[in-house]
Every structure is written in C-alpha cells, then in structure tokens.
Amino acid sequence: MEHTVSCRASSTRRESFDCLTEVYTCFLKGSCPSQRAADVACVIFSGVCGLVPGEDRESTPSDDFRDTSVVLTCISVTLVDRIVSSLTSRSLSPAVTLYCVDILTVLFQDMDLMSQLIQQFQAEDQIISHLAAKSVSVCVFYQLLKSRPVSPVWQQKCVQVFYSSAPGPELDSCVWSLTEVLKRLLKGAHQEILGNLLAAFDSSLSALCSTFLPEERREVTQCLVDVASSRLWGATFCLLLDLLEVLTASSLICGAGICLKSQRITHSHSSALLTIISCSSEYFVKKRALLLLKRAVLQKVGEDWALGEVLDTGLKYKHFSADMSMLAQSVLTAVATNWLQSVQVESASFFGGTRHIRAEEGQKPDCVVLRAVSLLLLKSMELHIQTAGGTGVDRVTEVCGYLQSLWGFLRQCSIQLTEVPHCCCWVSLLFGEQDDDLMEAAKALFSIFLHHRLCSGLDDVALLKAACASGCNPHCHFLLLLQSISFDHSILLDFLISTETCFLEYFVRYLKYLRADWQGFTAACGRTSLPDRRLSLQQSPTASCGGDMSKGTFKGQDQGKFSSCVQPIGAISPVAAGFHLVEYDSSDESDPEKMEVSQDESGASVCEALDVKQEISGAPVSIRQKQYESEESASTGLLSEPNSTPERRPEGPSLPVLQSEQTSSPNMAPLSGQVTCDILSRAVLCMSQLREVVTRLQTKKLFPYNPSSLLKLLAQLENCSSQSLSK
Known part of the structure; x- marks a missing residue:
C-alpha cells in the first residue's frame, strides 16, 4: 500500500516537472506548448504554493516532500518571471503572446497568484524568497506599463x-x-x-x-x-x-x-x-x-x-x-570632530578573497575607501566654498585645516608622506587608476585654490608656496597630469571628447587661470625640471597598498624644491602609437554643439556654460580601461632609467616609489625639431599640438561640439609662451 502511494506521488511529481519543462522549452523556442493555458496555470499555481497535485503530504516522507516542494516552487516562480519578462520585452510572436496573456489572466485574476508570491517573501529558504521578490517586481512593473494601478x-x-x-x-x-x-x-x-x-x-x-x-x-x-x-x-x-x-x-x-x-x-x-x-x-x-x-x-x-x-x-x-x-x-562638521580618525580602512581585497600578508610586504589599505573619503571631503569643501559667504584669514585657516586633516588621515593609513615634501603629487598617486575621480579631485582642489587666492590676500609667489604646502597648487596638478601621459596631446584630446570625466570644465577653467599666471606656471616647470638629476620609478613590494597605493620615499633632493617628476603607474598611462578613444581621421560627423566660454577672468566662478553633454557615435570607451605602452625611452629621460626598455604596464593597479638617484645627465633626443626635453617646452608643445589637431577636426566638422573658445585660450597661451621666451 505504501509503495503504491509512493509511486503515485513520484508519478505526479514527474508530471509536474515534465509540464513545466515543456512550457519553458517551448517559450525558449518561441512556440506554444501542447497543454491548455488553464492547465499550465494550475500547475504553476500549485508549484508556487508548494503543493504537488494529487499528493498526500502526510503519507509522503517529509524530507522528500520538502525537497520536491522547494524545487517545484523555484521552477514555477522562475517560469512566471520568464513569461512576464517576455511580454514586457515584446519578444514573442502574436500566438505565443496571446497564450501567455491567457496564463497570466488565470493566475492573477482567477487564482490571485500575487498573494501567494508575496507570502513567499517570508520563506526561510532565501532562494525562494528572492525569486518571489524578483517575480513580483517584474509583474508589478508589467502592470504599471499597462497603465494598470x-x-x-x-x-x-x-x-x-x-x-x-x-x-x-x-x-x-x-x-x-x-x-x-x-x-x-x-x-x-x-x-x-x-x-x-x-x-x-x-x-x-x-x-x-x-x-x-x-x-x-x-x-x-x-x-x-x-x-x-x-x-x-x-x-x-x-x-x-x-x-x-x-x-x-x-x-x-x-x-x-x-x-x-x-x-x-x-x-x-x-x-x-x-x-x-x-x-x-x-x-x-x-x-x-x-x-x-x-x-x-x-x-x-x-x-x-x-x-x-x-x-x-x-x-x-x-x-x-x-x-x-x-x-x-x-561632512565638514564630522571632520572637525575627528570623524576621520574613526574611519576604518582594511587591507585591500582580491577577487580570490583575502590573503595572508607577509611582514615585509607592509600594509595594503583599501584604496577604494581612501579615494572615497578623499573625494567626499574635497567635494564637500568645494560645495561649502561655493555656497557659504565670507572671506578673510579665518576662512583660509578653516579650509587649510580640512586639507591637513585629510593628509593626516592618509598618513595614518600607511601612506608615508613624511618623506615626500610636496603634497600635490599625492593627488595623482591616490587617484591613479580612476581618471574620472582624478579629474573631480583636481577640479575641487582648483576651486579650493581659487578661494584661497581670493581670501588670503597673499601675493602670487607666497600664494603658490602656501598652495604647495596644502597640496592644491593647480600648476603642479596640471604638470603631473601631463607627465603621467608623457606629454601626449592625443590623450588630452581623448579626454576632451569623452563624456566620462569633467575634464573639459576643469581644463578650460585652468587654462583661463594659466593665461593670467604664466609666470607661476613657468616657475613650477623650472622647479620640476632636473637637468642633473632625475627620478626613477620602481615597484616596491614593501610599499604597494593593495596594488593601488604606496609608501613614497624622496631622497637626495633639496627639501625646499618641488621635484616631482612623477609618472603615476595606472594614472593615465603613456600612449602607444595609434591607440586612442576614436580614430580621428575616419570619425563620422557628429552634430556640433555650442561651447561658449566666458572670457571674463572670474577665477572663483564655476564655468557653467561648459556643461557640455555630447553624444558620440558608438558605445563609450573608458580611458582608464586602456593600456598604453611607454614612449621611446629617449623622450622620457626624466621619467625612466637610461637603459630601461618600454614595457606594458602590469594589469593590476600600483603606484610608484619616488626615488632620486645621482646620475649623469644623458643626452636626450629632442621631441620635434629644435624643441628640447625641457618641462616647459614639452608642456607648451603638447598644448600647441592639441590646438592643431582640434583645429583640424573642427575644419573637417568631426569635433562633437564647437571648440572655438577653447582654441582661443590655447592660442593665447602660445602667445604667452612666445612673449616669455623673448624676454
């Protein structure tokens, strides 16, 4: 007798599985199942409720019944999800669509399936609970699209x-x-x-x-x-x-x-x-x-x-x-009450989970958290500056205090800044792998600098010196950016075209300031250029912070000088020939869009007219996903060893150790004609080449917006450079 009941139960379960499997297979093929829609709805409803038609629960072994009920429930709920999703996407033929509508009509109007699905929200089995929530969400969305309440x-x-x-x-x-x-x-x-x-x-x-x-x-x-x-x-x-x-x-x-x-x-x-x-x-x-x-x-x-x-x-x-x-x-109130001291930063995680760290490897902090904390504070300061009124020394002291709190937090997290005299370079190091975050940080720091300039009352020389001490000198940040891309204008062009970063707004605002403070830029280039010494970049296993942060060492340099010829590994990588965001010579025409830039020198104002939202043919390509090869070693003498060969950067993010070495000055090949490898010359050449290629693209109507104002600024900077050289 027991054997007969067990066989009947097994047969019933098999029939339910066969029915649901056939229906699912037919939907995948785009055909109608052989069963009637009402019969399929009955099987689905029974499966959702955890019942097997014709089965006596009391006479069935409890474990077997529970396993069968769970599997049938999962299949039934998933099938409901599949039916509704197919109707929402309109991917079915008219005949199959009508068949599915009939099933849903029976389930939701005659059987009140929604109540049964919602009851599964409190199921102990998390898989059933989640599948029920997923199915209900799809059904609710479908009903809303059908203009139903x-x-x-x-x-x-x-x-x-x-x-x-x-x-x-x-x-x-x-x-x-x-x-x-x-x-x-x-x-x-x-x-x-x-x-x-x-x-x-x-x-x-x-x-x-x-x-x-x-x-x-x-x-x-x-x-x-x-x-x-x-x-x-x-x-x-x-x-x-x-x-x-x-x-x-x-x-x-x-x-x-x-x-x-x-x-x-x-x-x-x-x-x-x-x-x-x-x-x-x-x-x-x-x-x-x-x-x-x-x-x-x-x-x-x-x-x-x-x-x-x-x-x-x-x-x-x-x-x-x-x-x-x-x-x-x-955010600022929390930072003022030592919130940063309570922020926990664990070791960096890996796709394979965590791993044991040997003592000689040192700390590897989670740099996602470090970048998030830094950006949260920097952008909060920028917003506070834009919305709060008042000027004076007290406001400058307040802003500098927040920045010093940030540098102190970074030092606490095993980022040894004590041996690196210049804080500006750590912006590039910290945000090296994230170009969008890097630009946001640079833009925020630029706003902080302009506020400092407005409130402090310092002269230009003292202002830039104080800005370097706080890590917000815009000339330093821009030079570090140019060095990180090996002064390649085509990467700047990629950034101007890409919609992934705020580079356009940052670049135009900085160029307007640079036009008014060319002497400060020249001075920064002079301090950066090292004719008789240069910095080598080496990986340090004792300083890599989860592959994304490092301890910096700076030896053999005058502590009063800014000698940061840094090429952050993973920042915006050096360029390999011909590998860019778009092929500029064969780009399809894009609809031009106005980009009006105010020529009034208003440093503290945000360039709101530059909120350019352009569409570029094809899916956007993340610049930070690219890997570029180094330029020929002859043109990067300030950044590499004399005998080093170009190598593709490692896949994982990492940052350099700054290390000064006493070497003889190598004979460096010029970049173009009479242009030497001097930092100022390379920077000017880079912007000049950028102006030429943008002009060429504009002439061919291949640039996605009107760059006239940008070209004016670049031309004015070339005039500033010519006048500076003629003196």
Whole structure:
C-alpha cells in the first residue's frame, strides 16, 4: 500500500516537472506548448504554493516532500518571471503572446497568484524568497506599463513591513522588490509613473529610514546594537543603501517635477550615514555607505545602472542646493570632530578573497575607501566654498585645516608622506587608476585654490608656496597630469571628447587661470625640471597598498624644491602609437554643439556654460580601461632609467616609489625639431599640438561640439609662451 502511494506521488511529481519543462522549452523556442493555458496555470499555481497535485503530504516522507516542494516552487516562480519578462520585452510572436496573456489572466485574476508570491517573501529558504521578490517586481512593473494601478496586495504588504521595520527575510524582500521596480522605471524614463509610485510609498519609506538612520548619534549607535542581533542585518542595511541610491537618483531624474521627503533621505540623514561609517561593526556596510555619500556629493548616484542621458536632465528639484549644502556641512562638521580618525580602512581585497600578508610586504589599505573619503571631503569643501559667504584669514585657516586633516588621515593609513615634501603629487598617486575621480579631485582642489587666492590676500609667489604646502597648487596638478601621459596631446584630446570625466570644465577653467599666471606656471616647470638629476620609478613590494597605493620615499633632493617628476603607474598611462578613444581621421560627423566660454577672468566662478553633454557615435570607451605602452625611452629621460626598455604596464593597479638617484645627465633626443626635453617646452608643445589637431577636426566638422573658445585660450597661451621666451 505504501509503495503504491509512493509511486503515485513520484508519478505526479514527474508530471509536474515534465509540464513545466515543456512550457519553458517551448517559450525558449518561441512556440506554444501542447497543454491548455488553464492547465499550465494550475500547475504553476500549485508549484508556487508548494503543493504537488494529487499528493498526500502526510503519507509522503517529509524530507522528500520538502525537497520536491522547494524545487517545484523555484521552477514555477522562475517560469512566471520568464513569461512576464517576455511580454514586457515584446519578444514573442502574436500566438505565443496571446497564450501567455491567457496564463497570466488565470493566475492573477482567477487564482490571485500575487498573494501567494508575496507570502513567499517570508520563506526561510532565501532562494525562494528572492525569486518571489524578483517575480513580483517584474509583474508589478508589467502592470504599471499597462497603465494598470499598482498591485494593492504588494503595496499594502510593503507599507506594512516598512512601518514595522523588523529585520528579516520579509523586510529584505520588500526593500529589494521596491528598489527593483523603481530602478526599472528609472531606466525606462517613466517619470510620471515613477512619481506616482514614490508618492504612494513616501511616508512609509521615511518611517523606515528614520528607524535605521535616526538623527541623533546616540540613537544611531543604539540602532546598530539592536539590528546587529539579527543574523543578516548587514544584508538588510546594504539593501536599504541600494534603495537610498535609487531614491536619490530619482530626485535627479524627476527634477523639478516632484520633490518628496523620501527622495532627500540620503542628504537629510547624511549625519547618520557618517555615523554608520565610523561605528558599524561590518566593514562592507561602512564601505557601501561611504560610496553612497561619495556618489551623492558628486551627483553620480545611479551611474552604474541608470542611462546617462536620463540622469543628466539638468533640472534640479526645489531643495537641491539646500540638500547639497546640508550634505557638505555634515561632512565638514564630522571632520572637525575627528570623524576621520574613526574611519576604518582594511587591507585591500582580491577577487580570490583575502590573503595572508607577509611582514615585509607592509600594509595594503583599501584604496577604494581612501579615494572615497578623499573625494567626499574635497567635494564637500568645494560645495561649502561655493555656497557659504565670507572671506578673510579665518576662512583660509578653516579650509587649510580640512586639507591637513585629510593628509593626516592618509598618513595614518600607511601612506608615508613624511618623506615626500610636496603634497600635490599625492593627488595623482591616490587617484591613479580612476581618471574620472582624478579629474573631480583636481577640479575641487582648483576651486579650493581659487578661494584661497581670493581670501588670503597673499601675493602670487607666497600664494603658490602656501598652495604647495596644502597640496592644491593647480600648476603642479596640471604638470603631473601631463607627465603621467608623457606629454601626449592625443590623450588630452581623448579626454576632451569623452563624456566620462569633467575634464573639459576643469581644463578650460585652468587654462583661463594659466593665461593670467604664466609666470607661476613657468616657475613650477623650472622647479620640476632636473637637468642633473632625475627620478626613477620602481615597484616596491614593501610599499604597494593593495596594488593601488604606496609608501613614497624622496631622497637626495633639496627639501625646499618641488621635484616631482612623477609618472603615476595606472594614472593615465603613456600612449602607444595609434591607440586612442576614436580614430580621428575616419570619425563620422557628429552634430556640433555650442561651447561658449566666458572670457571674463572670474577665477572663483564655476564655468557653467561648459556643461557640455555630447553624444558620440558608438558605445563609450573608458580611458582608464586602456593600456598604453611607454614612449621611446629617449623622450622620457626624466621619467625612466637610461637603459630601461618600454614595457606594458602590469594589469593590476600600483603606484610608484619616488626615488632620486645621482646620475649623469644623458643626452636626450629632442621631441620635434629644435624643441628640447625641457618641462616647459614639452608642456607648451603638447598644448600647441592639441590646438592643431582640434583645429583640424573642427575644419573637417568631426569635433562633437564647437571648440572655438577653447582654441582661443590655447592660442593665447602660445602667445604667452612666445612673449616669455623673448624676454
């Protein structure tokens, strides 16, 4: 008798598996299954509920029944996801589309499948819980696109769970599901639907975030203690941070259309997020919160998944400026109260996990965290300077104090700056692998410098000396950039065309300042040029910080001079012949776009007219993903050993050790004609070549926007150079 029941149960399970397998296979082939739509819907519904048709649960071995139920549930939920996704993408033939619509009609209207899927949110099996959330999200998105109201069952369940805020699988599933729906709406630019959905969840989301991110520091600490008792609280926090990023991105996309409290949580609760970074016991939670704040201050939330043209609408919601100012002030207040001292920086991780570090290798800090902390502080200072009024020595002291706190933090993290007298070079070293972050840091430091220039009342010589002491001399940063690309103008052209960085805005603002302070640039070039000594770059296993940071040593040089002929490995690599972002001689025509640059010398103003958003044919290519080979050693005598040969840079990021060696001055080959390898000459030649190639591309109508103002600046700089040489 028992054998008969077991055989019947096995047969029933086999029939369910066969039915679901055939349906799935037919959908992959684009054909209709042989079963009726109503019969398929019954099998799917039974599988989602964890029931096998015709099977007596009490007479079936519990382990076998549980295993069968889990597998059938996973298959059934996945099949629902597949059906709805195919309908959303309109990838099915008319006959198959009608068949799928019939299945969904039976499942959601006659059987109320949505309620059954939502019940699986609290399943102990995390796979089932996640698959259910994924399927529900797809179904809700499909219904919204069909101009149907949001599922009341889903909305009520999420609102209820958000108000209760009890950590667990149900909360995780609700947070993930809402995040996924919002993300899909953002990608599709469905702004009206997005606004209505956000309004429906605004109060509950505010309550949820107020629970996990209270305003008072003591309450945040207690919250961390309370949620830490949950086994998976770290995952819950990370899901909440993902939701915050989507909400913040929605505020940029919706622009002036809507302005809800939930969309401003990242800014309004920034102090709590900073406390999470300093007090959380889970390092990955600290890191995720830090990266969220970094993207928020850079206005790049959602850049990993949102469409760039959607995020760059240019419209700002009502309280945008106030929110950005609040975020910047929270960061600066925290830094003033020694927040940096509490930021944890662990050893760098690897794709294979962590590895044991030998004693002689030294510390290898997580440079993603170091860059995020540095950019968060630098951009907060820039925002504070732009929004806060007042001038004078007190403001200069305040700004310099923040910079000194940053350098002290970097020294604490095993970045030995004590033997490197010039702080400016560490900008290139720290952001070497990330060209977009490098440009953001350079732009922020340039704004800080201009503020220093405006408030300090120092003369030009004293101003640049003080700027070098604080690490924000723009001439040094620009020279380091040119040296890192071996003075190759074609890489500058890549940056001017690329939409991945803010190089265009930074470059034009710097050129305007350079036009007014050519003597300062000349002096910086003279201090950098070393006719009888030069610096060699060597890898140091004792100083590599996770392949991305290094201890710097600087010997044998006058401590009062800036001798930073540095070529940061991994920054913007030297160029190999003919390997660039685009093939300039064969580029298709791009629609020209106006780029008006004010010729008024207003150093403290942001060049807002340079907010150029151009479209270039083909997918964008990340410059930092390229690997360039070194130029011939004869033209890089200041940067390499006499007998060194060009080698391709290692795949992993790393930074150099600065090491001065007493050598005889080699005979260096000229770059072009009479031009010597002097730093000033190479810099001027680089910009001259850039002007020539941009002019040629403009003549052929191959440049993606109107570069007339840029060309004027470059021409004026050539005149400054000629006048300087004639004196």
